[in-house]
Amino acid sequence: METQTSAKPTAEKELFIKMVISNWELQNARFNKLISKLTDEQLSTATAPDRNTGVWILGHLIAVNDGMIPLLGLGEKLYPELEAPFIGEANKPGVTAPPLAELKQKWEQLNVKLTQYFTALPADEWFTRHNSISPEDFAKEPHRNKLNILINRTNHQSYHLGQLVYLDKKQ
Amino acid sequence: METQTSAKPTAEKELFIKMVISNWELQNARFNKLISKLTDEQLSTATAPDRNTGVWILGHLIAVNDGMIPLLGLGEKLYPELEAPFIGEANKPGVTAPPLAELKQKWEQLNVKLTQYFTALPADEWFTRHNSISPEDFAKEPHRNKLNILINRTNHQSYHLGQLVYLDKKQ
Numbered sequence: 384m385e386t387q388t389s390a391k392p393t394a395e396k397e398l399f400i401k402m403v404i405s406n407w408e409l410q411n412a413r414f415n416k417l418i419s420k421l422t423d424e425q426l427s428t429a430t431a432p433d434r435n436t437g438v439w440i441l442g443h444l445i446a447v448n449d450g451m452i453p454l455l456g457l458g459e460k461l462y463p464e465l466e467a468p469f470i471g472e473a474n475k476p477g478v479t480a481p482p483l484a485e486l487k488q489k490w491e492q493l494n495v496k497l498t499q500y501f502t503a504l505p506a507d508e509w510f511t512r513h514n515s516i517s518p519e520d521f522a523k524e525p526h527r528n529k530l531n532i533l534i535n536r537t538n539h540q541s542y543h544l545g546q547l548v549y550l551d552k553k554q
Numbered sequence: 555m556e557t558q559t560s561a562k563p564t565a566e567k568e569l570f571i572k573m574v575i576s577n578w579e580l581q582n583a584r585f586n587k588l589i590s591k592l593t594d595e596q597l598s599t600a601t602a603p604d605r606n607t608g609v610w611i612l613g614h615l616i617a618v619n620d621g622m623i624p625l626l627g628l629g630e631k632l633y634p635e636l637e638a639p640f641i642g643e644a645n646k647p648g649v650t651a652p653p654l655a656e657l658k659q660k661w662e663q664l665n666v667k668l669t670q671y672f673t674a675l676p677a678d679e680w681f682t683r684h685n686s687i688s689p690e691d692f693a694k695e696p697h698r699n700k701l702n703i704l705i706n707r708t709n710h711q712s713y714h715l716g717q718l719v720y721l722d723k724k725q
Contacts, residue, residue, distance in 0.1 A: 398681075399570045401697045406705050431602035431720045510569075526572045534577050534705070541709040542716035549602045549717070 396506040403530055404501055407537045411494060414444075414544050418490075421550050423483055430549045435473055437550050440543045441486050442469035445493055448536055454514050455529045457500040462489055501533075567677040574701055575672055578708045582665060585615075585715050589661075592721050594654055601720045606644055608721050611714045612657050613640035619707055620664055625685050626700045628671045633660055672704075 418426070418441065426437035435443075446469040449460045460466075468480035481489075509530040512521040521527060589597070589612065597608035606614075617640040620631045631637075639651035652660075680701040683692040692698060 395566050398697055402699075402702050402705060405697055406702070406709060409706075410709060431605075433724065434602075434720060526569055526576060528573075531573050531577075534573060535580075538577060538581060538709055538712040541712040545713035545716035546720070549605060553604065 393506050396510065400506060400509050400530060403533050403537070407533055407540075410537050410540050410544065414540065414547070417544070417547055417551065418487065421547075425550045426483060428550060430546045435546070437547055438480070438483050438486065439469065439473050440547050441483075441490060442480055444540055444543060445486065445490050446470050447539060448497065449493055451497065451532060451536060452500065454532055455500070455504075456514055457504070461493055461496060465489070504529075564677050567681065571677060571680055571701060574704050574708075578704055578711075581708050581711050581715065585711065585718070588715070588718055588722065589658065592718075596721045597654060599721060601717045606717070608718055609651070609654050609657065610640065610644050611718050612654075612661060613651055615711055615714060616657065616661050616664055617641050618710060619668065622668065622703060622707060623671065625703055626671070626675075627685055628675070632664055632667060636660070675700075 418437075421437060426441070429436050430440070442465055445462060446465040449462050449465065452458050452460055465481075467475065468478045480486075510525075510528045512518065513527070513529045513532050516524070516527050589608075592608060597612070600607050601611070613636055616633060617636040620633050620636065623629050623631055636652075638646065639649045651657075681696075681699045683689065684698075684700045684703050687695075687698050
């Protein structure tokens with residue numbers, strides 16, 4: 384530790400947080416634009432032969448991003464019932480998924496809620512341990528913090544956006 | 555500006571840089587694992603009907619990631635000749651692309667070079683302006699810095715990884 388004159392560390396952290404949240408918002412904007420362009424029929428189609436449908440990708444992203452709420456210690460999942468149909472293998476026997484219109488609504492509501500949580504989280508908190516790394520491991524790998532989860536989930540969403548775009552007609 | 559006792563700002567920046575580079579490395583590791591698993595025949599196949607091949611995605615990622623070198627002010631592109639075949643529309647008339655074996659080699663060499671550049675870049679430099687934003691805009695939006703380019707390009711790579719995985723046999 385040293386004493387020195389510098390910009391407040393919090394201001395630097397806030398800049399990092401803004402970079403990560405901006406990239407998440409950018410991916411959300413792209414995803415939303417595509418979802419609103421595709422018809423329900425297109426969204427119900429497989430993105431490639433024998434691959435997941437647009438509806439599954441939407442449900443999967445809700446379930447995975449909703450999982451950030453407990454993982455970051457922000458609260459409880461909004462839609463725990465989406466885990467069974469949308470995490471792991473698609474079309475599990477005996478598991479039913481909500482209709483598309485409901486999923487679209489849940490996606491919007493989840494993003495409103497996540498934005499609220501993210502805005503309210505103090506800068507220092509973003510650099511603390513998330514709930515799937517042990518205190519011992521975190522002491523050794525402090526880059527595996529809460530903000531890192533959001534970087535990771537943004538990449539996960541980009542991965543599926545690359546698949547969803549296959550439902551769009553070629554220009 | 556305030557004087558206060560705190561961790562060195564450089565240490566905070568270094569942690570954040572590590573987060574971003576680790577995520578880039580994670581996406582590279584996943585991409586490399588998939589590329590080495592797929593046969594040349596699979597890679598030459600369209601990822602979905604009437605969509606890009608694995609070879610095009612590989613060439614495209616080399617061309618785009620290579621573009622980070624001048625954009626970040628690190629030097630000249632290694633493979634400027636890949637811009638014509640792999641940026642913009644695929645299969646442009648009169649444009650030929652190098653064979654797959656050569657692309658695989660260029661991908662590896664590019665990642666070695668990028669790793670060298672990224673490791674050598676001082677922490678403070680990562681938070682400076684990149685070459686496609688004006689000084690005026692950067693003054694207003696300091697989060698659009700060099701490190702932000704790497705976050706963005708990592709998401710771009712994830713997007714195409716989600717497509718490339720469609721060449722893999724279903725488990």
